[in-house]
Amino acid sequence: MITITGLAKTYGTIRAVHDLSLSIGGGEVFGLLGPNGAGKTTTIKMLTLLASPTAGSATIDGLSIASDKLQIKRCISVVPQENNLDRELTAYENLQIYSMLHGISDYRTKIEACLNLVELWDRRDSLINKFSGGMQRRLLIARALLSDPKVLFLDEPSIGLDPQIRRQMWDVIRKTRIDGRTVILTTHYIEEAEALCDRVGIMTKGTLIALDTPANLLSMVGEYVVEYVNGEGKLMQQICRNREEAHAAAQGRECCVTIRKSNLEDVFIRLTGDRIE
Amino acid sequence: MRKDSVNRSNSSSNLSGSNRANSSNRLNSSSGSNHLSGLRGSNGLSGLRGFFEWYPVFLREMLMFRRKLMKLGYLFSAMVVPIIYLVTFGLGLGRNVQIQGSDYLTYLLPGLVAMSSMNNSYTWVASALNLNRLYFKTFQVFVQAPIRPSSIMIGEVLAGMVKGLFASALILIVGFIVSRDLSITPLFVVTLLLNCFLFSCLGVIVGMITKSHEDTSTYNNFFILPMAFFSGTFFPVDRMPELLKYLVYMLPLTHTNIVIRQTIPDAAGLLSLGVLAAYALAFFIAGSRLISNYSE
Numbered sequence: 284m285i286t287i288t289g290l291a292k293t294y295g296t297i298r299a300v301h302d303l304s305l306s307i308g309g310g311e312v313f314g315l316l317g318p319n320g321a322g323k324t325t326t327i328k329m330l331t332l333l334a335s336p337t338a339g340s341a342t343i344d345g346l347s348i349a350s351d352k353l354q355i356k357r358c359i360s361v362v363p364q365e366n367n368l369d370r371e372l373t374a375y376e377n378l379q380i381y382s383m384l385h386g387i388s389d390y391r392t393k394i395e396a397c398l399n400l401v402e403l404w405d406r407r408d409s410l411i412n413k414f415s416g417g418m419q420r421r422l423l424i425a426r427a428l429l430s431d432p433k434v435l436f437l438d439e440p441s442i443g444l445d446p447q448i449r450r451q452m453w454d455v456i457r458k459t460r461i462d463g464r465t466v467i468l469t470t471h472y473i474e475e476a477e478a479l480c481d482r483v484g485i486m487t488k489g490t491l492i493a494l495d496t497p498a499n500l501l502s503m504v505g506e507y508v509v510e511y512v513n514g515e516g517k518l519m520q521q522i523c524r525n526r527e528e529a530h531a532a533a534q535g536r537e538c539c540v541t542i543r544k545s546n547l548e549d550v551f552i553r554l555t556g557d558r559i560e
Numbered sequence: 561m562r563k564d565s566v567n568r569s570n571s572s573s574n575l576s577g578s579n580r581a582n583s584s585n586r587l588n589s590s591s592g593s594n595h596l597s598g599l600r601g602s603n604g605l606s607g608l609r610g611f612f613e614w615y616p617v618f619l620r621e622m623l624m625f626r627r628k629l630m631k632l633g634y635l636f637s638a639m640v641v642p643i644i645y646l647v648t649f650g651l652g653l654g655r656n657v658q659i660q661g662s663d664y665l666t667y668l669l670p671g672l673v674a675m676s677s678m679n680n681s682y683t684w685v686a687s688a689l690n691l692n693r694l695y696f697k698t699f700q701v702f703v704q705a706p707i708r709p710s711s712i713m714i715g716e717v718l719a720g721m722v723k724g725l726f727a728s729a730l731i732l733i734v735g736f737i738v739s740r741d742l743s744i745t746p747l748f749v750v751t752l753l754l755n756c757f758l759f760s761c762l763g764v765i766v767g768m769i770t771k772s773h774e775d776t777s778t779y780n781n782f783f784i785l786p787m788a789f790f791s792g793t794f795f796p797v798d799r800m801p802e803l804l805k806y807l808v809y810m811l812p813l814t815h816t817n818i819v820i821r822q823t824i825p826d827a828a829g830l831l832s833l834g835v836l837a838a839y840a841l842a843f844f845i846a847g848s849r850l851i852s853n854y855s856e
Binding site for chain 2: 328331332333334335353354356357359361363365366367368369370371372376380381383384385386
């Protein structure tokens, strides 16, 4: 569905994305995981035609992002990182304008269906100013689904939401993958990538450093992590291949020992030496 | 109608990830996708929709404008500035002044309409576009929609024209109350529309090139404010120093002020109409290009 070849974006002397190549299959939920400034949003902006690449190419559904812009816009939708709803319009008006922009003829029925999906139909006549952050994110997803996109881009869909609302958001995102839709999301929340994605690409400093299913990525580092505080009061981590190895590693540690399942952050630390923050 | 989906399923040959729900599912599924069959099925823009692509851009501005109008504070502030100009220059300073054979108020009122239509068309578009692009990011919704850049341009410009015409109407209402010599001719209407159009286009250009909201006031201070005072709004350009006069004749508002005071255009009036049309065309093309080349 999506093929990216040597994609790069430079702002002045800053290399936001460097030589990115990957392919994403139809119906896949693909996650780009990485810390702030890793180049995830820039990648999404290039694929959704908001930013022109400095080098490289990409196709969506066989259409080139350089030459088939109008056709691509007809088959994609974007939930941006920053809320770009019109605050002075109601929820319904926001969706109405979007529908008209995308040439959706029977938009009244579709708006009702999409607002019901995100449980906001009762608030259709409220101004966006009166919406909470979580409600605005849900409305952004409803708006993106109006045009029934083949590819849905979600840029940090649950950023700034508290954990409970974030899980509600995940349920909404899971509902969006009906009908073989391809979903591409960026996140810096490890648990979000693990909970939602079929495959994850890990990015740092504009470069893709790993690409696989969450399970395969975790098997790269080991299934368990032993955390303990050392003699200097510093939190240490030891990655272990299995439970027995983890128990053995925990033996003899005196202070604050925890054994836990490894996660994608451990993969990231293993690959880069840094945490995802 | 879903032929394009069939063709595109070939592009999944290079899949490297999950392929559980392939494109044939999409074709067989009926839920939630039928509503788009008409849209997806047509590869170019259908004629009528293509022609009215600008409408949602315009409608959005109008919905917000309507909400602003409902606030009494907005209406009051929109009326206060022209009334201050009228009282200060028309009824105060200009009480005993005669220009071009008529009383000063008769001379001033068309100029105030030209100035106010310029200010409102330009400022609303430039400021809104700048804020929508840099802060609210709502402009990006237009850029990512399957419509042509010129449609975004037309929608924004028409919305700016409505705001300029609204401000002009307020002055005309006050003008009809204080002056018996004010008349609206077809040439007046054409000039007013052209003025609103070209300054809305200029608003798009400035809204697209400014790098912060503060920048818009810089352009305002360097171009719009001098134009408001030197371009024949308050006194004829002939009274300007010779050297400055040539500069002032390059400004579009000068030509609006020349034509808007005529009933039937003379040679100078026709030339000014031509200049205004040329400015309008140039600004429209430049604005459309800026939208077309938009990249973050």
